[in-house]
Each structure stands twice: as structure tokens, then as C-alpha cells.
Amino acid sequence: MERAPLVSIIMPVYNAAPFLRSAVADVLGQTVRDFELLLIDDGSTDGSAELCRELAAADARVRAYHQPNAGICAARNCGLERMRGRWFTFCDDDDRLLPTALETLLTAVREQGTDAARTGYRLLRQNAAGKPVELPHPPGRARRLSADSTGTEYLAFLQDSGPQFVWNALYSTEKFGSLRFDPNCRNGLEDFVFNAAFYACRPTVAYLPDVTYEHLERRGSTSACADPAAVLARLQTVPRWVEGEYAAVCAWCSDRERGSVWASRCAEVIAFAMHQMRDSRMPPGQARAAWRMLYAVLAPYPYTVLDFWSVLRQNKKKAAVLLLFRTHLQGLYGFLPNREEKLLR
Known part of the structure; x- marks a missing residue:
């Protein structure tokens, strides 16, 4: 053999x-x-x-x-x-x-x-x-x-x-x-x-x-494609990602730790969505539909309006992302520094 x-x-x-x-x-x-x-x-x-x-x-x-x-x-x-x-x-x-x-x-x-x-x-x-x-x-x-x-x-x-x-x-x-x-x-x-x-x-x-x-x-590849339709299709996978992330958080965290760790992982997901939507220059109508979907996906999971505070000690930009999302001001993400855009010019 x-x-x-x-x-x-x-x-x-x-x-x-x-x-x-x-x-x-x-x-x-x-x-x-x-x-x-x-x-x-x-x-x-x-x-x-x-x-x-x-x-x-x-x-x-x-x-x-x-x-x-x-x-x-x-x-x-x-x-x-x-x-x-x-x-x-x-x-x-x-x-x-x-x-x-x-x-x-x-x-x-x-x-x-x-x-x-x-x-x-x-x-x-x-x-x-x-x-x-x-x-x-x-x-x-x-x-x-x-x-x-x-x-x-x-x-x-x-x-x-x-x-x-x-x-x-x-x-x-x-x-x-x-x-x-x-x-x-x-x-x-x-x-x-x-x-x-x-x-x-x-x-x-x-x-x-x-x-x-x-x-x-490469330009046009799945990971780099910034076409709004492609980004919307990519965001359809977010529910599976969120489900898996929460299962992993529950596997590792005590009851006391779960809230702050989950807030940080939520910030990761939300930052990804904001980044993709900004880079694709998604039209307002499509962006509103995408945000409704993301709010609906995250709604069943535990959160507080102040959960950004626990993320602040770890990553200021992720904390800002979570704050904008929780206060429905995610459109302001476009005003945060975009280092990648400068490098790719």
C-alpha cells in the first residue's frame, strides 16, 4: 500500500x-x-x-x-x-x-x-x-x-x-x-x-x-470585486458567518466574558460590511436594503447600545464602527480614514 x-x-x-x-x-x-x-x-x-x-x-x-x-x-x-x-x-x-x-x-x-x-x-x-x-x-x-x-x-x-x-x-x-x-x-x-x-x-x-x-x-476576482451587485451577493453569506461566530464565542466564553467578546466579533462583521459597501459606492437604495438585512441578521443575538464601550479598549476604529451601527449612523463610515484607497491610487 x-x-x-x-x-x-x-x-x-x-x-x-x-x-x-x-x-x-x-x-x-x-x-x-x-x-x-x-x-x-x-x-x-x-x-x-x-x-x-x-x-x-x-x-x-x-x-x-x-x-x-x-x-x-x-x-x-x-x-x-x-x-x-x-x-x-x-x-x-x-x-x-x-x-x-x-x-x-x-x-x-x-x-x-x-x-x-x-x-x-x-x-x-x-x-x-x-x-x-x-x-x-x-x-x-x-x-x-x-x-x-x-x-x-x-x-x-x-x-x-x-x-x-x-x-x-x-x-x-x-x-x-x-x-x-x-x-x-x-x-x-x-x-x-x-x-x-x-x-x-x-x-x-x-x-x-x-x-x-x-x-x-486581482481586479475582478471574488475577493477584490467592488461591484455593488457582487457586494450584495457577498453579504448574503453574512448570516452563516454570524451564526458560526456566535457558536464559537459561546464555545470559548464564560457568561461573564460573552458580552464583550461577542461585541468585538460583531464589530468585525459590521466593519467588513461597511468597508465593502463604501468601496463599491453602493447606491442608496441598495445600501438601505443591505443595512436592513444586517440589522435583521444581528437582531436575535444579544447586544446593548453601549457595547461599543467594551470594544474601545481593543480597537478604536472597530468601536467607532459599532457605535455608528448601533445609532443608525453607519453612513458616516465614509468619513473615517481609508488607507487602502490612498495606497491603490
Whole structure:
């Protein structure tokens, strides 16, 4: 019987012919060699399927699968169902997995005895001229989330480890191999929904600020698209995200901690919505519909008008976001500083 690899790397592929060969080369250049790369072609029409087969034929660690177009979540789930590694991670078809990524992640889980690990990443976005521009974000301090961590420590871990993407993380297959992406998330937020379910399991996780991944948001991609219709479609996933976030908060927090931790996670969701709507220059009618939806989604969950006060000690901008939302003055968000817009000019 063929020996199972140490790590499974799942790469969904969709119309990525110009970038795929480079992305795969970065994976194959890892300092840790004991892995399999699963290329999941999601109904590409640009020759990517043929390229997947070619790359699989050239290296025994690469396996190619094909499915009718069903979205990134279905493609990742296809990989999760076929992976054989003791650990698993993800890579997008136009990104860079830096050479020591697997080595750094594996060292973290071994030395700290955790079920998963997260690292820092570099985020780039194409400006109007098509040039990649780095959007800097300060790395948090190294953290360890353990079985006896408090809700306050859980929140500190999330704040230091940054937005919860899946491509800068390593997960134990034994503990989390049964998790799946929600196939209804076809317009973004799928990583946040997946990781909310992950944290609701009370995992042990290590975070290191070392950069191991480079993510490029190309103009027109799902994550970078600022078209109002695309943003509205993306916001339809918010109910699943909120449900998962609240389940995770309840899993980690005592009754005394729950209010302040949940206020902070609410601020995260609301800030995301405000940011997306501002950047898309959403027409007033659509914006009002989006806000009605968000108020309805958050209404069943506990809150107070003054919950922004508990967030103020952690993040002043998030506290301002929560205050504007609770007082129905969210339109004023556009007057807050927008560092990204300046960088992308």
C-alpha cells in the first residue's frame, strides 16, 4: 500500500492558465518534500484542466481531479474528501506559498503540541493600472490557544492572528478532516465561515507572525470585486458567518466574558460590511436594503447600545464602527480614514 503523505495541499483551479504553473512551482519548491498537491479543476474553459493533467504527469506528488463548475467551496470539499495527509492546508491557484511555509507550520504544531497553526501573510491588490500594491498590516504577537484558554484569550488570539483565512493555516486531518466548506458561499466569506466552525470545536492552535503566504487580489476576482451587485451577493453569506461566530464565542466564553467578546466579533462583521459597501459606492437604495438585512441578521443575538464601550479598549476604529451601527449612523463610515484607497491610487 502506498504510504500516506505528511501534508495535503488543496488547490482549487478555475480558469487560471496564466498563473497556475507558477503557483504549482512554488508549492513544489517547499523545503519540506513530504506532501501531496491536489489540483481540483472546477470546470475551467481556458485550458487549465489540461495543464492540471500535465503537471500531475510531471510530478508524482501532484494529483489532478476534475468536476463541473460548482465554485471554490465545492472544489475544496472535493480535495478534503480525497486527501490522504496527516495535515492539510490550502493554496489558491494564483498565489505564492513561500518556500518555508510547510516547514514553519509543521514546526509550530510539533513544538507547541497543537491541532492547528496559523502564520502571517502578505496581501497585495492590483490597482487601476494592474500593478500589485502591498496592503501592509501589522503582525500580531505570537499566541497559543489551548484547551483551557479563556474567552478573553480566544479574542486576543483572533485579533493577533488577523482575518481568518485558510491558506495561511495548517489543520490536523484526524481532528478536522470532517469539516466542509458551505457550497452556498460562492461570492466570498467562505474562509470565515469555515474557520468559525473550526473554532467552535475548541481547537488548540499556534499563531506565528512569520510570513509564509502571498495573496494577490486581482481586479475582478471574488475577493477584490467592488461591484455593488457582487457586494450584495457577498453579504448574503453574512448570516452563516454570524451564526458560526456566535457558536464559537459561546464555545470559548464564560457568561461573564460573552458580552464583550461577542461585541468585538460583531464589530468585525459590521466593519467588513461597511468597508465593502463604501468601496463599491453602493447606491442608496441598495445600501438601505443591505443595512436592513444586517440589522435583521444581528437582531436575535444579544447586544446593548453601549457595547461599543467594551470594544474601545481593543480597537478604536472597530468601536467607532459599532457605535455608528448601533445609532443608525453607519453612513458616516465614509468619513473615517481609508488607507487602502490612498495606497491603490
